[in-house]
Amino acid sequence: MxxxxxxxxxxxxxxxxxxxxxxxxxxxxxxxxxxxxxxxxxxxxxxxxxxxxxxxxxxxxxxxxxxxxxxxxxxxxxxxxxxxxxxxxxxxxxxxxxxxxxxxxxxxxxxxxxxxxxxxxxxxxxxxxxxxxxxxxxxxxxxxxxxxxxxxxxxxxxxxxxxxxxxxxxxxxxxxxxxxxxxxxxxxxxxxxxxxxxxxxxxxxxxxxxxxxxxxxPTGLAKRVKFCRVLLLFDVQRTKAVTLLKNYQYTFSFDEKEVQVDTEEENVGQLLGRLSLARLKYSQITIEKPTLEDFFLHAMRGRYEYT
Amino acid sequence: MSTHRIAAIILRHLYIWPRSPERFMWTFGWPFFGLLIWGLAISFLQSSSSSTFSFITVIIGAIIFWEIVVQPQREVSINFIDELWNKNILNLFASPLTKTEYLTALVVIGIIKMFATALSLTIGSMVLYNFNIFSSFGPLIPIFFINLLLFGISLGFIVNGLILRYGLSMQEIAWAIVVIVQPFSCVLYPLSFIPPWAQKIAIVLPTTYVFEEMRRFMFESNVISTNLVFALLLNTVYLVFSIWFFSIMFEKAREYGRLVKLT
Structure with missing residues (x-):
C-alpha cells in the first residue's frame, strides 16, 4: 500500500x-x-x-x-x-x-x-x-x-x-x-x-x-497489558475471600458482593486454586481480558490504582 | 488564484447580509443617520448665516466620501473577525483557500458594500437636501473613490494583522481606527485649520489630499492633480505595507500557534 x-x-x-x-x-x-x-x-x-x-x-x-x-x-x-x-x-x-x-x-x-x-x-x-x-x-x-x-x-x-x-x-x-x-x-x-x-x-x-x-x-496495544481482571461474585464468605487475597498480596478492590482482582493472565489458575483450597465458593466468575482503555490507563499511570 | 474559492468567501458574507440587522445598519442605517443629523445641523446653520456659500455641499459631500473609507475598512475587518467569532477560521485555512484569495474576497465584499452605502447616501442626499454628488464632483469622483477605497482597504488589512498578532482583544480597533484617522484626514475642515503637530500626521494620509482637493474644487472649481497623484502613490505604499503586514502576522500566527488559538 x-x-x-x-x-x-x-x-x-x-x-x-x-x-x-x-x-x-x-x-x-x-x-x-x-x-x-x-x-x-x-x-x-x-x-x-x-x-x-x-x-x-x-x-x-x-x-x-x-x-x-x-x-x-x-x-x-x-x-x-x-x-x-x-x-x-x-x-x-x-x-x-x-x-x-x-x-x-x-x-x-x-x-x-x-x-x-x-x-x-x-x-x-x-x-x-x-x-x-x-x-x-x-x-x-x-x-x-x-x-x-x-x-x-x-x-x-x-x-x-x-x-x-x-x-x-x-x-x-x-x-x-x-x-x-x-x-x-x-x-x-x-x-x-x-x-x-x-x-x-x-x-x-x-x-x-x-x-x-x-x-x-488496538489489540496489540491491549495485549501489552499483562494483567487481566477477574470479577468474582460472592453471596457469602466475601470477608473471608478478602482476607485471603490480602494474605496473598493480590491487587484487588471490592464492594458489598463483588471482588475485582487484577492479576497476570498466567496466574488466574493459581488464584482460582487458592480460592478452591480455602473452600471459598463464588456464584459467578468473569475474566476480562485487557482492553485499549487498560493500556491507556497503564501507560498514563504506570500502574493500576486500587481501593 | 481560484475564482471558485473567492466566490465562496464572498457568498459566505453575502448570504448573511439580509438576515443580519447589525450589518444592514452598518451599510445603510448608521451612514443614513449621519447624513440626516449633519444635514439638519448644517441646514440650520446655513439658514442662520448670511453667507451665500453652500456649506451643505461641502459637508454632505465629505460625509458621503468618508463612507468610502469606512465601509471597505469595516467590511475587511469585521468579516475577518466574524470568522473568529464563528470559530470558522480554521475551516477556511485548512481548506485550499490562500491568503491572497481570502484578502481578494474581503476587498470585493468591501467594494460591494461601499457601493451600496454610496448609492443609498446619494439618493438620500438628493431627496433630503437636493444635493447630487455626481453633478457636484462629476469626473473627479472615480479618482476620489479609488483613493479613499484603497486607504480603507489598507486600514482593514492592518487591523486584521493586529488581530492576528494580539488576538480578539484588539477587535475594538476595527471600529475605532476610522474614528482615530478621521480628525487627521481633514474631512470637514481644511489642513491649515488643525495644529502644526497634527498637520505633520495629516500630510502622510492620502485622505487629507482627497478632502483638500474636494474643497478646492468647491471653492475654486479646479484641483491640483499632482496632489491626487501623490495620494495615489501614498495609497500604493500603504496598500503594499498593509498586505505585507497581514502576511507577516499570519505567518507569525502559524509559527507561534496563535492562529489555532484565535477562536
Whole structure:
C-alpha cells in the first residue's frame, strides 16, 4: 500500500515548551490510524501541523508524496478535517454552509454531492435550517458532511463523535468504514472513546508529552497489558475471600458482593486454586481480558490504582 | 488564484447580509443617520448665516466620501473577525483557500458594500437636501473613490494583522481606527485649520489630499492633480505595507500557534 502521509522528525516548540517532540509516523492508503493520548499529549498540535495551521519547528510532512508547504493547495484539495473545537458560521443555513465549502474545495457537481451527504447524515429535513438552531448532534453531523464534501483521500478527525448519541456515532463510524472500503480513503483519527478506536482503527499511535510511546494495532496495544481482571461474585464468605487475597498480596478492590482482582493472565489458575483450597465458593466468575482503555490507563499511570 | 474559492468567501458574507440587522445598519442605517443629523445641523446653520456659500455641499459631500473609507475598512475587518467569532477560521485555512484569495474576497465584499452605502447616501442626499454628488464632483469622483477605497482597504488589512498578532482583544480597533484617522484626514475642515503637530500626521494620509482637493474644487472649481497623484502613490505604499503586514502576522500566527488559538 502507498504511503498517503509521511511525517518525519516532526517537532513543535512554543518557547521552552516542546508540544511535539521529534515524532515520525506514516499512514497508508485505506488505513485508519488512531492518534491517542491524554490531554496535552500533542495530538491536536500534530493535526494542526498536518493541516498547515501551525508551522513545524523541525521535521517534514509529505502528503500524497508531496512536501506539504510547497504543495499546500494541491494537497488540501484532497484532504479535509473535522474537529470538536471548530464550528461553521452559525447564521448560515445548512445548505449554504455546505455550498460554500463545496466551492472552496472546487467540488464538481457540489449540489448533488450536498444532497447525497445530507441524506446519508439524516439532515435532509434540516437543509434550510439556520445552523444555530441545530442540536449538538446535528451540528456534528453537519461538520462531518463538510469534512466529506470533497471525497478526501486523507481525512483528519479530531474527536468527531464527541457530542453524538450512540446511534448517530455508530452511523458515522459505519460511514467512515464504508468510505475507507469503497474509496480507499485514509483517516487519522483522535478520540477519547477507546471502544470506538478499537472498533474503527487499524493501528494506533500513542502519544504522551509530545512523544510516540507506542504504536501497534488496538489489540496489540491491549495485549501489552499483562494483567487481566477477574470479577468474582460472592453471596457469602466475601470477608473471608478478602482476607485471603490480602494474605496473598493480590491487587484487588471490592464492594458489598463483588471482588475485582487484577492479576497476570498466567496466574488466574493459581488464584482460582487458592480460592478452591480455602473452600471459598463464588456464584459467578468473569475474566476480562485487557482492553485499549487498560493500556491507556497503564501507560498514563504506570500502574493500576486500587481501593 | 481560484475564482471558485473567492466566490465562496464572498457568498459566505453575502448570504448573511439580509438576515443580519447589525450589518444592514452598518451599510445603510448608521451612514443614513449621519447624513440626516449633519444635514439638519448644517441646514440650520446655513439658514442662520448670511453667507451665500453652500456649506451643505461641502459637508454632505465629505460625509458621503468618508463612507468610502469606512465601509471597505469595516467590511475587511469585521468579516475577518466574524470568522473568529464563528470559530470558522480554521475551516477556511485548512481548506485550499490562500491568503491572497481570502484578502481578494474581503476587498470585493468591501467594494460591494461601499457601493451600496454610496448609492443609498446619494439618493438620500438628493431627496433630503437636493444635493447630487455626481453633478457636484462629476469626473473627479472615480479618482476620489479609488483613493479613499484603497486607504480603507489598507486600514482593514492592518487591523486584521493586529488581530492576528494580539488576538480578539484588539477587535475594538476595527471600529475605532476610522474614528482615530478621521480628525487627521481633514474631512470637514481644511489642513491649515488643525495644529502644526497634527498637520505633520495629516500630510502622510492620502485622505487629507482627497478632502483638500474636494474643497478646492468647491471653492475654486479646479484641483491640483499632482496632489491626487501623490495620494495615489501614498495609497500604493500603504496598500503594499498593509498586505505585507497581514502576511507577516499570519505567518507569525502559524509559527507561534496563535492562529489555532484565535477562536
Amino acid at each position: 502507498e504511503h498517503i502521509l509521511e511525517v518525519k522528525n516532526l517537532t513543535k516548540q512554543f518557547g521552552d515548551f516542546t508540544a511535539v517532540d521529534n515524532i515520525s509516523f506514516s499512514v497508508k492508503e485505506g488505513e485508519i490510524v488512531g492518534l491517542l493520548g491524554p490531554n496535552g499529549a500533542g495530538k491536536t498540535t500534530t493535526i494542526d501541523m498536518l493541516l498547515g495551521l501551525t508551522t513545524p519547528t523541525l521535521g517534514t510532512i509529505n502528503v500524497f508524496g508531496l512536501p506539504f508547504e510547497e504543495h499546500r493547495v494541491k494537497i488540501l484539495k484532497q484532504m479535509n478535517f473535522s474537529a470538536a473545537y471548530v464550528n461553521l458560521p452559525w447564521r448560515l443555513k445548512v445548505w449554504e454552509n455546505l455550498h460554500i465549502f463545496g466551492r472552496l474545495y472546487e467540488v464538481e457537481e457540489y449540489k448533488q454531492k450536498i444532497d447525497t451527504l445530507i441524506t446519508e447524515f439524516r439532515l435532509t429535513a434540516l437543509k434550510d435550517a439556520i445552523t444555530d438552531t441545530l442540536s449538538s448532534g446535528q451540528l456534528t453531523s453537519l461538520y462531518l458532511c463538510k469534512a466529506f464534501i470533497n471525497d478526501p483521500r486523507l481525512l483528519l478527525l479530531d474527536e468527531p463523535t464527541a457530542f453524538l448519541d450512540p446511534d448517530v456515532a455508530d452511523l458515522i463510524r459505519k460511514y467512515i468504514k464504508k468510505k475507507v472500503k469503497t474509496d480507499n480513503m485514509s483517516v487519522l483519527f483522535t478520540s477519547h472513546n477507546m471502544a470506538e478506536v478499537t472498533e474503527i482503527c487499524d493501528r494506533v499511535i500513542f502519544l504522551n508529552r509530545g512523544n510516540i510511546i507506542a504504536e501497534d494495532t
